[in-house]
Amino acid sequence: MTTNQDVRLTGVSAEQILDSRGHPTLQVEVVTADGLSFFGSAPSGASTGEHEARELRDGGTDFRGLGVTKAMTFVDSQIEPVLTEKAWTTLDQIDGTLAALDGTGNFAKIGANTAVAVSIACARAFAHQQRIPLHQWVSEQLGTTPVMPVPHFNVVNGGAHAANDLAFQEFLIAPTGARTISDAIQMGAEIYAALESELRSRFGALGVGDEGGFAPDTDDENQVLDVLVRSIERAGLSPGLNVRLALDAAANSFYDGKYYRLHGRWRSADDLLERYVHLAANYPIWSIEDPFDESDRDAWRDIVDRLGSTVQILGDDIFVTDAQRIRVGAKEGIANAALIKPNQVGTVTQTLEALRAAQEVGFRTMVSHRSGETLDTFIADLAVGAGTGQLKAGAPARGERVAKYNRLTRLQKLHPELRYAHWWAD
Numbered sequence: 001m002t003t004n005q006d007v008r009l010t011g012v013s014a015e016q017i018l019d020s021r022g023h024p025t026l027q028v029e030v031v032t033a034d035g036l037s038f039f040g041s042a043p044s045g046a047s048t049g050e051h052e053a054r055e056l057r058d059g060g061t062d063f064r065g066l067g068v069t070k071a072m073t074f075v076d077s078q079i080e081p082v083l084t085e086k087a088w089t090t091l092d093q094i095d096g097t098l099a100a101l102d103g104t105g106n107f108a109k110i111g112a113n114t115a116v117a118v119s120i121a122c123a124r125a126f127a128h129q130q131r132i133p134l135h136q137w138v139s140e141q142l143g144t145t146p147v148m149p150v151p152h153f154n155v156v157n158g159g160a161h162a163a164n165d166l167a168f169q170e171f172l173i174a175p176t177g178a179r180t181i182s183d184a185i186q187m188g189a190e191i192y193a194a195l196e197s198e199l200r201s202r203f204g205a206l207g208v209g210d211e212g213g214f215a216p217d218t219d220d221e222n223q224v225l226d227v228l229v230r231s232i233e234r235a236g237l238s239p240g241l242n243v244r245l246a247l248d249a250a251a252n253s254f255y256d257g258k259y260y261r262l263h264g265r266w267r268s269a270d271d272l273l274e275r276y277v278h279l280a281a282n283y284p285i286w287s288i289e290d291p292f293d294e295s296d297r298d299a300w301r302d303i304v305d306r307l308g309s310t311v312q313i314l315g316d317d318i319f320v321t322d323a324q325r326i327r328v329g330a331k332e333g334i335a336n337a338a339l340i341k342p343n344q345v346g347t348v349t350q351t352l353e354a355l356r357a358a359q360e361v362g363f364r365t366m367v368s369h370r371s372g373e374t375l376d377t378f379i380a381d382l383a384v385g386a387g388t389g390q391l392k393a394g395a396p397a398r399g400e401r402v403a404k405y406n407r408l409t410r411l412q413k414l415h416p417e418l419r420y421a422h423w424w425a426d
Contacts (some may be wrong), residue, residue, distance in 0.1 A: 014075035019372040040120025042113035056111025076092035095349035129317035138385025149391035151337030157209020165219035170248035177242035195231040208373040242282030250291040255293040269299035287312035323357035330361035337364040373400040377407035389421030400406040
């Protein structure tokens with residue numbers, strides 16, 4: 001017998017759409033018994049960890065092998081018949097069924113892109129069935145207090161995200177001193193505009209990276225950080241007071257198994273650590289993501305020892321949104337925070353498990369987009385509902401990035417009781 005909160009699906013279908021890099025990706029539609037449709041789409045990363053769940057791509061020559069028609073066929077031929085045969089009481093039942101259909105442990109058969117798109121669409125269906133907003137549904141799954149996150153705007157791109165020589169992949173601004181999410185987004189947009197003028201005056205023509213950040217022709221992170229500080233000031237704000245800085249080094253991308261390549265030279269992990277210590281001492285940097293390769297665990301412990309009391313050491317590739325990897329990392333003293341990307345692990349249920357694990361071990365969390373994004377705004381609701389206090393969704397530019405920030409503004413209008421995060425004052 002179907003209860004009031006059970007979800008009965010009458011249709012599950014998929015289509016191939018383009019992500020923000022012009023690559024194919026999957027959008028899934030689920031139709032409920034009351035005739036309503038709910039959607040979910042899969043992002044895709046350029047900088048990926050070794051232990052991420054696997055995407056399903058077509059291979060061959062069409063779209064350079066990146067098509068997703070195999071994933072679409074799997075949705076139509078195997079997932080729809082199973083998901084429409086009965087009513088579902090919880091999302092973890094559906095997500096567990098997806099994992100069972102796959103059977104590989106990392107979605108190598110049906111694809112993490114398939115799983116995450118289906119799971120996001122179904123999460124929306126469950127929230128609707130319970131007559132609550134999506135962010136509240138997330139909150140009830142985790143037992144958290146919803147909070148408006150501090151947006152971390154990726155305003156300068158390097159590494160795998162840009163055609164320049166910057167080793168570090170992302171330089172971010174975080175309006176920690178804002179009063180509301182609207183204030184924070186205004187700060188981000190005004191700094192972004194000031195930054196463009198500053199960079200053009202210094203470097204001339206500018207490229208733009210995958211996530212909407214500028215890609216100046218330099219390999220010197222000091223130059224970038226200096227310009228960021230000036231741009232914050234030019235926008236009438238105070239670096240370190242109104243706005244702090246964050247880095248995503250994505251060190252996997254400049255590691256050869258023993259040394260790190262920075263400024264045209266190969267450096268030891270100790271040398272790179274001293275570089276981070278210097279940068280944190282001279283700029284208002286509050287967070288450093290993936291400072292070392294995911295296999296260089298001693299270096300991770302060293303940076304936590306040196307900087308962990310004042311700087312967030314954020315693990316992405318080393319954790320890949322996996323609950324057990326987060327628990328092990330905390331036990332070993334690796335990092336003090338975890339990045340959360342639903343498509344890294346495959347389903348919303350597994351994403352919530354990772355968030356619970358981070359809560360258990362006392363880690364902060366930051367919800368994140370991917371370099372290949374869609375207009376899907378699920379991660380905005382996820383960040384609010386989970387109470388992470390942090391969201392990374394790219395520059396305050398490009399439709400697929402601002403969709404997430406606009407969603408936060410909309411949530412603030414609909415739910416004025418949502419307070420802006422003030423985790424730095426805790």
